[in-house]
Amino acid sequence: MTQPRRKCKAVSLRVTEEQMVAFEQAALMQRTCVSSFILDHAYEAAQEVIGDLPILSVSEQQWREICYALDNPPLRNPGIRKFMSSKSLFHENEGR
Numbered sequence: 526m527t528q529p530r531r532k533c534k535a536v537s538l539r540v541t542e543e544q545m546v547a548f549e550q551a552a553l554m555q556r557t558c559v560s561s562f563i564l565d566h567a568y569e570a571a572q573e574v575i576g577d578l579p580i581l582s583v584s585e586q587q588w589r590e591i592c593y594a595l596d597n598p599p600l601r602n603p604g605i606r607k608f609m610s611s612k613s614l615f616h617e618n619e620g621r
Contacts, residue, residue: 538563
């Protein structure tokens with residue numbers, strides 16, 4: 526589970542007494558130090574969050590087109606407005 530890492534940055538945390546006791550107990554049960562326990566589990570949680578997010582990659586040209594579309598919405602269309610305000614086929618038979 527624990528892999529050797531090159532330590533680069535220090536992180537300081539303020540925790541409640543209850544949290545510290547839980548960290549100490551869990552670290553003891555896994556036969557590791559509190560810092561390693563917190564680091565390992567925080568890293569796993571971060572990787573899970575990152576992995577859950579979809580990544581959308583677009584070219585510079587596609588990005589310009591997206592920005593143009595957002596900055597220039599389509600003109601008003603009376604036909605679309607009428608269509609969107611009419612009852613759908615699924616609601617025409619209600620009440621029969």
